Amino acid sequence: MPIDETIAxxxxxAFKSAIVVYALVxxxxVWQFAVARTAPPRQLVTAGGGVDSDSVTPGRVIEEPKRPFAERLGAMGFSVLFVAVALHLLSIVxxxxxxxRFPLGNMYEFTSMSCAAAVLIGLVLLREERYRGMWAFLLTPxxxxxxxxxxxxxADAAPVVPALKSYWLPVHVTVVSIGSGVFLVSGVASLLFLYRLRQPAGSESSGIWGNLARRLPxxxxxxxxxxxTTIIGFPIFGAGVILGAIWAEAAWGRFWGWDPKETVSFIAWVLYAAYLHARATSGWRDTKAAWINIAGFVAMLFNLFIINIVVSGLHSYAGLN
Structure with a gap:
């Protein structure tokens, strides 16, 4: 069927509008994270733990203190985030x-789907206000x-190449893109974990970096x-690799051929398996495990960009002109 240029x-x-709204959010x-207070204001209390009765006029209604502008701005930004996600998903649909066809036939569509998955998993796991500061770092990548x-x-809207005209495309690529989005959240969390270790809770160190660190969880x-997040993403991504092997057997007559894309995907999967093992091993569960997790995410990015754009292989379907 011909491409519908109007819908395209x-x-x-919708995609460009989503980027603008994401940037506004x-x-x-970032404004909230940069200027928000690191501790709540002190209140005058009595020895019994209540509010000092001498400071309260009988019959007077005590109003709640007005929230600082930065907090109200952050709350508004989190609400507007749902508009950005809606526009993003609308562009995919x-x-x-x-x-x-299923909109996962080139790198443009795959990257868009992975980012949507990362934001959606973030809305599920980072909905608590104590994680609000993490959104500034998650939305950056x-x-x-x-x-x-x-x-x-x-890539302009167009039919996929003949090799991708298979019912395995929506199954395999969707699972892999969702797993990649989950790993994006995991990688950001590990990076912030390593940074936060430099400024542990209760640290009295001053300076902008110390103050920013204390605003994180x-x-x-x-x-x-x-x-x-890695526990969620690991089986999803592993299922994507297995489904890809099944598709490879149907398309090329073999389950595995050590194609560059297959090889780096396997390396990334092994790194995440090593992270989960290290996370449960005494002596590895802190910084060493976090670095392994970050290495896995770097392998994911390498697989997305370098393998698809630079290296030639059976999976060269980037759709770039």
Whole structure:
């Protein structure tokens, strides 16, 4: 069927609008993170733990203190984030309707889907206000990847190459893209965990870096978040690799051929398996495990960009002109 250029243009418009709204959300959340107080204001209390009765006029209604502007701005930014996600998902759905296929046929579409998965898993796991400061760091790689997707990696709406015309495309690539998005959250959590260790809770060190670190969740919470997300992403990504092997047998007559894409995917999977093992091993569960987790995420990025763009192989379906 011919490409619907009108719907394709709406898809591109929704994608660009999503980037603009994501950037607006990022600015608001960075503002909150940069200027928010690190501790709540003190209140005058009596020896019994209540409010000092001498400071209260009988019959007077005590109003709640007004929230600081930075906190209100951050709360508004988190609400606007749902608008950005809706526009992002709309761009993916419209791309599918425009091309009459599942919208995962090139690097532009894969990167967009992975970023959407990262933000959605973030909305599930980072909904508590104590994790609000993490959004400034999570949206940074999301914005960078979406910018690259909309510029360097962008491909016009078109049918997929004959090799991708298979029912395995939506199954295999969707699972892998979701797993990649989950690992993005995990990688950011481990990076912040290593940074937070330099400024443990209760540290009196001054300076901008110390103040910023204390606005993050404690190191234990960040480490636990990285572990939880990896537990979610590891079986998803592993299932994607297995499904890819099944598709390879149907398409090329073999389950595994050590193609560059297959090889680096396997290396990334092994690194994440090593992280989970190290996380449960005494003496490795802190910084060493976190570095292994970051190495796994670097392997994912290497697989996405270097393997698809630079290295020639059976999986060279980047869709770049």
């Amino acid at each position: 243009s709406y898809s591109d418009l 990022w600015i608001m959340l 419209l791309r599918g309707f425009a091309t009459h 999301v914005l960078i990847l979406l910018f690259l997707a909309g510029t360097v990696l962008h 404690d190191a234990e919470s960040l480490d636990r978040l990285a572990y939880r």
